[in-house]
Amino acid sequence: MNYPGGIKPKLAEDGNVNAKKKAKTGKIKPGNRGMDFEAGINETNAYYLEKGLCLIIKRPTPINVVSVDYTHGPKITSAYFETQSTTDYNGVYKGHYIDFEAKSTHSKTSFPLSNIPPQQIEHLERVLLHGGIAFFLIDFALLNEVYLLPAEDIIAFYKEKPRSSLPLSWVKEKGKLVKLGYRPRYDYLPLVESLFFPSLH
Amino acid sequence: MNYPGGIKPKLAEDGNVNAKKKAKTGKIKPGNRGMDFEAGINETNAYYLEKGLCLIIKRPTPINVVSVDYTHGPKITSAYFETQSTTDYNGVYKGHYIDFEAKSTHSKTSFPLSNIPPQQIEHLERVLLHGGIAFFLIDFALLNEVYLLPAEDIIAFYKEKPRSSLPLSWVKEKGKLVKLGYRPRYDYLPLVESLFFPSLH
Numbered sequence: 001m002n003y004p005g006g007i008k009p010k011l012a013e014d015g016n017v018n019a020k021k022k023a024k025t026g027k028i029k030p031g032n033r034g035m036d037f038e039a040g041i042n043e044t045n046a047y048y049l050e051k052g053l054c055l056i057i058k059r060p061t062p063i064n065v066v067s068v069d070y071t072h073g074p075k076i077t078s079a080y081f082e083t084q085s086t087t088d089y090n091g092v093y094k095g096h097y098i099d100f101e102a103k104s105t106h107s108k109t110s111f112p113l114s115n116i117p118p119q120q121i122e123h124l125e126r127v128l129l130h131g132g133i134a135f136f137l138i139d140f141a142l143l144n145e146v147y148l149l150p151a152e153d154i155i156a157f158y159k160e161k162p163r164s165s166l167p168l169s170w171v172k173e174k175g176k177l178v179k180l181g182y183r184p185r186y187d188y189l190p191l192v193e194s195l196f197f198p199s200l201h
Numbered sequence: 202m203n204y205p206g207g208i209k210p211k212l213a214e215d216g217n218v219n220a221k222k223k224a225k226t227g228k229i230k231p232g233n234r235g236m237d238f239e240a241g242i243n244e245t246n247a248y249y250l251e252k253g254l255c256l257i258i259k260r261p262t263p264i265n266v267v268s269v270d271y272t273h274g275p276k277i278t279s280a281y282f283e284t285q286s287t288t289d290y291n292g293v294y295k296g297h298y299i300d301f302e303a304k305s306t307h308s309k310t311s312f313p314l315s316n317i318p319p320q321q322i323e324h325l326e327r328v329l330l331h332g333g334i335a336f337f338l339i340d341f342a343l344l345n346e347v348y349l350l351p352a353e354d355i356i357a358f359y360k361e362k363p364r365s366s367l368p369l370s371w372v373k374e375k376g377k378l379v380k381l382g383y384r385p386r387y388d389y390l391p392l393v394e395s396l397f398f399p400s401l402h
Contacts, residue, residue: 052330065264079276097296131293
């Protein structure tokens with residue numbers, strides 16, 4: 001997800017090809033999971049949108065444009081991918097601001113904190129300060145398990161840094177397992193509802 | 202604002218230079234206003250963030266990447282600016298989702314609806330459907346006047362289309378005049394408070 005994921009499907013349609021494969025076989029190959037996690041989140045958000053459940057949008061990957069050729073309309077001839085200074089996803093659910101980052105790891109035992117740039121922690125702290133709902137979706141690709149973790153817990157761990165990675169046991173304790181399926185692929189919204197709208201239950 | 206505004210300051214620092222000029226003279230030249238509107242909104246949002254009032258972020262301009270050279274790390278060698286399919290700004294204020302588009306016109310009498318792509322109308326309808334706060338900031342550059350208009354009003358006008366542009370009289374009737382100043386440049390937040398949080402007043 002750190003790599004220019006928003007652009008990838010336009011460079012090569014691997015993501016879509018894999019998605020089609022999966023749709024046919026109904027299986028999710030662990031090896032493809034890391035690559036496909038973002039595509040799956042996007043599909044999930046499209047499903048939620050279609051069902052009128054929430055509006056979550058992926059932020060475009062920021063690109064630093066160095067030179068543009070205006071000969072036949074503006075064409076970028078030199079540019080670099082920039083690191084997202086916020087998170088990949090935000091949007092609205094029942095009027096509330098939602099903000100989250102989706103990360104994938106191939107580790108079977110822990111999630112390395114080095115995957116989270118400091119500016120994302122800072123951004124999520126600001127979201128919480130302003131009353132927004134903030135979390136991570138962490139994909140343990142080889143385990144075929146995705147967890148929703150409140151940003152508060154990860155920020156606290158990040159700051160205390162008892163370890164350089166989040167142990168899976170800690171993730172299981174603090175997080176909620178996301179139900180995986182065909183449509184939606186990663187059904188995280190019921191967890192948002194139960195975790196962040198507790199008064200309604 | 203439709204043109205790759207997020208990128209402009211990196212192509213040439215005109216925006217910043219103008220901002221500095223203005224800071225020195227304390228005056229806003231009408232001729233620079235269209236170009237500087239986005240920069241002014243960004244400054245305003247930075248001010249609000251610094252003061253802990255809200256968190257509003259400009260979405261990066263989406264770019265369709267055609268080819269990348271990986272010889273010395275990924276360098277984009279061919280790409281095109283895409284039209285923002287949503288709006289330029291979103292964020293969180295007191296837990297609520299905020300979404301708006303900032304547009305500038307050089308007309309002294311009306312705001313042409315052709316400046317609003319249909320997908321922005323569709324996006325703002327979805328924001329409203331999910332309980333978000335949605336509006337436009339419209340800059341009449343030559344009048345030195347900026348108005349906040351609730352998205353609902355503009356969507357209704359856009360759909361009925363009694364005219365192809367919003368007359369200034371209509372804008373004055375439906376909208377609220379934004380207080381202009383040095384810091385913040387465009388003080389729209391008090392209008393958000395009074396329009397969308399009326400129960401507190």
